[in-house]
């Protein structure tokens with residue numbers, strides 16, 4: 001096959017591998033093999049799939065370096081371990097969420113673009129987060145994926161530059177979800193207290209995790225909607241992976257609500273990916289992620305300028321940007337007193 005043909009065919013058939021990983025996760029194949037060497041026969045019985053089909057699933061998983069095979073005995077590679085729920089840094093929830101929710105949305109990208117309505121909404125007639133209120137399974141799938149990302153997020157490049165870890169701060173995490181992000185802040189700011197604000201259906205999961213992190217005496221969950229006015233004091237407000245879920249108009253509404261609760265000492269920390277202005281091959285992941293976030297929520301990834309612009313319009317000015325890993329940043333904002341006519 002000529003090079004161009006090869007590239008095009010392997011890219012369009014990329015979904016084969018995505019579906020294969022998803023199916024293997026649904027069948028718990030990586031969990032059965034975690035710390036165990038199992039024969040194809042035994043695996044076929046455990047997953048309740050005929051031996052010949054099991055073998056045909058296993059072959060490409062071996063060729064893709066997820067599984068080792070020697071004399072018909074199977075074991076996990078390092079890559080395969082990350083797809084087991086038993087792994088400390090498991091990505092199984094991420095794969096399941098993609099297979100159960102996102103891949104269907106992407107398959108409607110064409111119709112959605114033509115109709116100018118984002119794929120999730122085209123398919124379900126509900127917004128992404130409203131659908132989670134109505135359907136526990138959708139919340140569970142999303143929560144598993146979100147937690148695998150939030151638990152693994154390394155905030156040290158930001159925290160290590162703060163010199164006030166003994167201070168008694170009030171930290172407010174808006175749309176804080178299961179609480180993995182605010183917990184990292186509270187473990188660092190060991191005298192501080194925290195509030196997670198999120199929709200009521202998230203309460204049970206958040207309160208459970210706060211107890212797991214042994215932070216129940218310093219962190220509470222408050223049910224609230226970041227669109228309809230908030231009334232809470234805070235030294236640090238966090239919006240982690242919230243703004244990219246929304247178009248500019250909604251994002252500005254959220255930001256204005258936060259700003260109205262800030263005083264001159266408060267800081268707003270926006271945790272998001274930032275898209276560089278110039279199109280470059282190395283940023284392919286970001287461009288695809290931008291389409292992905294549109295397909296699920298109707299939102300978008302933004303450039304630094306786009307963040308500054310929507311924040312300025314909301315009465316917030318940029319103080320500092322901290323680089324985390326995986327294209328992720330913390331953008332620190334404060335209230336713009338000039339905009340309010342005070343300065």
Ligand SMILES: C[S@@+](CC[C@H](N)C(=O)[O-])C[C@H]1O[C@@H](n2cnc3c(N)ncnc32)[C@H](O)[C@@H]1O
Pocket residue numbers: 129146150174175176177178180181197198199202224225226227239240241242245
């Ligand atoms: C992408 S998740 C981010 C979770 C968390 N901040 C993190 O980084 O792990 C978005 C969160 O926003 C919450 N959310 C969506 N709409 C909301 C609303 N109107 N008011 C408050 N929270 C909302 C969702 O329930 C979800 O927990």
